[in-house]
Amino acid sequence: MSTLSGGDVxxxxxxxxxxxxxxxxGALNAVAAIVEGHARQPARLVTASAGNHGQxxxxxxxxxxxxxxVYVPETAPRAKQxxxxxxxxxxxxxxxxxxxxxxxKQHAASGAATFISPYSHPDVIAGAGTVxxxxxxxxxxxxxxxxxxxxxxxxxxxxxxVKGSGHRAEIVGVEVEASCxxxxxxxxxxxxxxxxxxxxxxxxxxxxxxxxxTFEIVRTLVDRMTLVTEHHLRDAIAGVFHNERLIAEAxxxxxxxxxxxxxxPTKGRRIAVVLSGANIDSDxxxxxx
Amino acid sequence: MSTLSGGDVxxxxxxxxxxxxxxxxGALNAVAAIVEGHARQPARLVTASAGNHGQxxxxxxxxxxxxxxVYVPETAPRAKQxxxxxxxxxxxxxxxxxxxxxxxKQHAASGAATFISPYSHPDVIAGAGTVxxxxxxxxxxxxxxxxxxxxxxxxxxxxxxVKGSGHRAEIVGVEVEASCxxxxxxxxxxxxxxxxxxxxxxxxxxxxxxxxxTFEIVRTLVDRMTLVTEHHLRDAIAGVFHNERLIAEAxxxxxxxxxxxxxxPTKGRRIAVVLSGANIDSDxxxxxx
Numbered sequence: 001m002s003t004l005s006g007g008d009v010x011x012x013x014x015x016x017x018x019x020x021x022x023x024x025x026g027a028l029n030a031v032a033a034i035v036e037g038h039a040r041q042p043a044r045l046v047t048a049s050a051g052n053h054g055q056x057x058x059x060x061x062x063x064x065x066x067x068x069x070v071y072v073p074e075t076a077p078r079a080k081q082x083x084x085x086x087x088x089x090x091x092x093x094x095x096x097x098x099x100x101x102x103x104x105k106q107h108a109a110s111g112a113a114t115f116i117s118p119y120s121h122p123d124v125i126a127g128a129g130t131v132x133x134x135x136x137x138x139x140x141x142x143x144x145x146x147x148x149x150x151x152x153x154x155x156x157x158x159x160x161x162v163k164g165s166g167h168r169a170e171i172v173g174v175e176v177e178a179s180c181x182x183x184x185x186x187x188x189x190x191x192x193x194x195x196x197x198x199x200x201x202x203x204x205x206x207x208x209x210x211x212x213x214t215f216e217i218v219r220t221l222v223d224r225m226t227l228v229t230e231h232h233l234r235d236a237i238a239g240v241f242h243n244e245r246l247i248a249e250a251x252x253x254x255x256x257x258x259x260x261x262x263x264x265p266t267k268g269r270r271i272a273v274v275l276s277g278a279n280i281d282s283d284x285x286x287x288x289x
Numbered sequence: 290m291s292t293l294s295g296g297d298v299x300x301x302x303x304x305x306x307x308x309x310x311x312x313x314x315g316a317l318n319a320v321a322a323i324v325e326g327h328a329r330q331p332a333r334l335v336t337a338s339a340g341n342h343g344q345x346x347x348x349x350x351x352x353x354x355x356x357x358x359v360y361v362p363e364t365a366p367r368a369k370q371x372x373x374x375x376x377x378x379x380x381x382x383x384x385x386x387x388x389x390x391x392x393x394k395q396h397a398a399s400g401a402a403t404f405i406s407p408y409s410h411p412d413v414i415a416g417a418g419t420v421x422x423x424x425x426x427x428x429x430x431x432x433x434x435x436x437x438x439x440x441x442x443x444x445x446x447x448x449x450x451v452k453g454s455g456h457r458a459e460i461v462g463v464e465v466e467a468s469c470x471x472x473x474x475x476x477x478x479x480x481x482x483x484x485x486x487x488x489x490x491x492x493x494x495x496x497x498x499x500x501x502x503t504f505e506i507v508r509t510l511v512d513r514m515t516l517v518t519e520h521h522l523r524d525a526i527a528g529v530f531h532n533e534r535l536i537a538e539a540x541x542x543x544x545x546x547x548x549x550x551x552x553x554p555t556k557g558r559r560i561a562v563v564l565s566g567a568n569i570d571s572d573x574x575x576x577x578x
Contacts, residue, residue: 020534087342183448242368245309245536245567278534 001243001259001273005215005266009259010142012135012274016249016250019083020223021133021203021277022154023118029127030116031060046113047071048104048266050097050150052251052277053081053118056064058087069113071100076202077249077281086286097206098197105209116234119151120212129157135272136167144170148254149153149182149225150204150216159221170223174258176250177227181208181217186225189213200233200284203277205252224264228254232261234288241289252277290532290548290562294555298548299431301424301563304537308372309567310419310492311443312345312407318416319405320349335403336360337393339386339439339492340369341540342407343567347376349551358402360389365491366538368571385485385497392500402574408440409501423559425456429484432558433459437543437565438471438514439493441503447563448510458561459512463547465490465539466516470497471507474515480504489522492540513553517543519552523577529564530578541566 003008014022031174034043045068047057054070061068074093084091094100102118106113112265117124131154135145145162147155155173176185178197185191191208195259199205208215218225228236233250240248248256255273258264264271290298303311334347343359350357357371363382373380382432383389397404398478406413422441424434434451436444444462451458464561466471469487476479478499487493496503507514517525522539525546529537537545544562547553553560 233466241536241571245304247530247534247536268388282530282578286578289575 001256004140005259007266007269009266009271009273010139011244012272013130013246014131014274014276015246015252015278019052019055019059020279021052021056021252022128022274023052024059024254025130025155026121026127027053027056027060027122030121030123031057031064031066033123033287034114035064035065044113045116046104046107047116047118048097048101049118050205051076052203052279053278055080055087056084056087057116058084058089061089062087069107071104073097077279079277079281086182093115097120101206101209118207119214120152122213124155125153125160125214128154129159129161131287132158132161133165136165138234139270139272140170141233141270142272144172144271146172146174146249146255146258146264146271146273148204148222148274149173149175150206150251151208151212152182152218154219154274154276155222155241158215159217163221165204168251171221171262173218174227175225175227176204176231176233176254179205180227183216183227189212200230200250202256203249204254226258226263228257230260232257234262237285237288246275247278247280247285248275290545293301294559296555296557296558296564298560299428300320300533301534301561303420303563303565304535304541304567307375308341308348308542309345309568310341310342310345310513311347312561314419315413315416315442316345316349319410319412320346320353320355320435322412323355323403324353335393335396336405336407338407339494341492341568343378344372344376345570346405347373347378350378351376357522357529358396360393362386363388365566368570369568371570390495390498394422404490406498408442408503409498414442414446414449414503415447418450420563421447421450422454425451425454428559428561430559431458432560433461433495433560434500435461435463435544435547435553435560435562436565437463437493437540438462439495439540440497441471441507443563443565444511445503445506448506452510455530460510461515461553462507462511463515463543464494464514464516465522465543466518468494471515472514473514474504475508488539489519490539490543493543499571515547517550517551519547521546525549526574526577530532535564535578536567536569536574538543538566538569
């Protein structure tokens with residue numbers, strides 16, 4: 001990527017985390033806060049997830065001994081759904097992410113459980129922000145940090161952490177063309193309902209929660225947003241395999257796709273790209289490499 | 290693997306190194322020693338390699354600005370051969386590893402270049418031994434270290450480093466059934482010529498250099514040797530992909546195969562398994578996952 005882009009490009013590997021995505025950071029932070037706040041009365045948890053947050057929260061809830069229900073799109077990768085089941089959470093299939101989020105919030109509204117949004121939750125965002133703090137520690141001279149964007153939790157956390165520390169690094173969000181609620185919302189000046197197209201990046205697919213706290217954080221703290229195509233995503237997954245011997249899912253490779261798809265200024269800059277997740281079904285990976 | 294084996298199993302990831310195997314350690318160490326020793330008269334280098342040592346030495350030679358010729362089996366993975374060429378070394382194809390080693394040594398005997406054996410070389414072995422030192426630092430309570438064995442450079446380096454430090458960890462070498470010169474040599478009490486069968490583990494295939502210094506090191510310092518089958522290797526590559534989201538070549542996964550193939554005592558033990566390389570052709574990986 002450095003050769004291709006004329007910059008110095010580094011990958012921040014969240015693909016080697018427990019449950020193989022950055023989501024474990026926010027999930028553990030949110031569950032720890034709940035355990036501290038409910039010392040006498042154990043909480044029940046509910047969430048919606050395209051898959052990675054569900055896996056991470058299942059892992060965290062299992063450690064804490066808390067029951068968890070996860071609403072997921074039935075189209076989520078088998079690997080993600082199987083892990084959630086194996087970790088002991090209740091899995092409820094939905095038509096798509098939007099339905100999953102809506103049903104999970106209804107479930108919580110009845111008072112039966114605490115909703116842990118995969119992105120619109122202060123503890124989840126703060127956990128994700130540790131990615132930004134680690135990048136600053138590992139490469140204080142970084143000029144830009146490139147981050148895949150679904151609901152914007154990772155981007156918000158990194159933006160808050162980096163800008164809050166006073167560092168000058170540019171914060172860049174990457175959406176997929178087929179599902180870009182931030183692009184469309186920022187253009188409109190408010191969260192708007194979008195038509196979600198088909199994308200290999202299952203983890204980035206869906207509308208924003210109309211109440212999400214990430215929209216305002218992104219609007220005020222993020223320096224640049226860009227879009228990548230499905231073609232860019234496929235090339236990025238293959239490139240990460242062939243050139244780095246790493247596994248990335250499409251959502252996880254969106255930042256790489258922005259670099260190799262030439263959608264960002266890179267020449268002479270030090271750029272940290274978050275490789276955010278590795279949960280790709282083996283047949284999909286096999287077809288791309 | 291911990292669940293399967295009843296032990297605490299940790300992977301030492303050499304698959305994320307530059308050129309994607311542990312070989313970079315020995316190659317850099319050997320080249321650094323040559324550069325220090327030839328301040329006025331630049332050396333020419335020659336080696337034989339199943340592929341990974343050739344890539345690593347090409348990388349090291351390029352950094353040092355030294356010309357390098359690499360003799361490789363024509364059956365070596367395309368990915369390995371292409372990288373050697375791309376890094377600027379001269380590549381000479383041979384029928385198999387034994388022919389490559391023999392021709393590289395002849396090349397050096399003419400005085401035209403210095404032969405850097407992939408395993409029978411003190412600086413290469415010392416470099417590989419840093420894997421053992423790091424394992425002891427990272428997990429001082431380790432009970433056993435499991436190491437893939439081709440020419441025995443990695444195993445020798447780790448054994449010297451660990452036993453030399455006075456640590457009690459058991460050192461275990463893993464050969465493949467199709468090519469096990471140490472198993473047959475240790476049984477015979479001396480290096481013997483073996484028939485090399487077909488194996489997915491291209492990196493472990495071939496006879497020992499009759500003069501290799503690794504045989505005596507292994508005989509005196511290694512606690513246990515075991516064998517894995519081709520079936521074990523295939524399962525190990527798939528298991529590493531599905532359960533760890535990591536890429537391993539067959540030689541690199543031999544230690545994992547020894548654990549999951551149940552060829553070693555594991556119950557209640559802390560075991561470090563060296564995942565030694567990731568240079569597998571994409572079509573081979575795709576067929577296994």
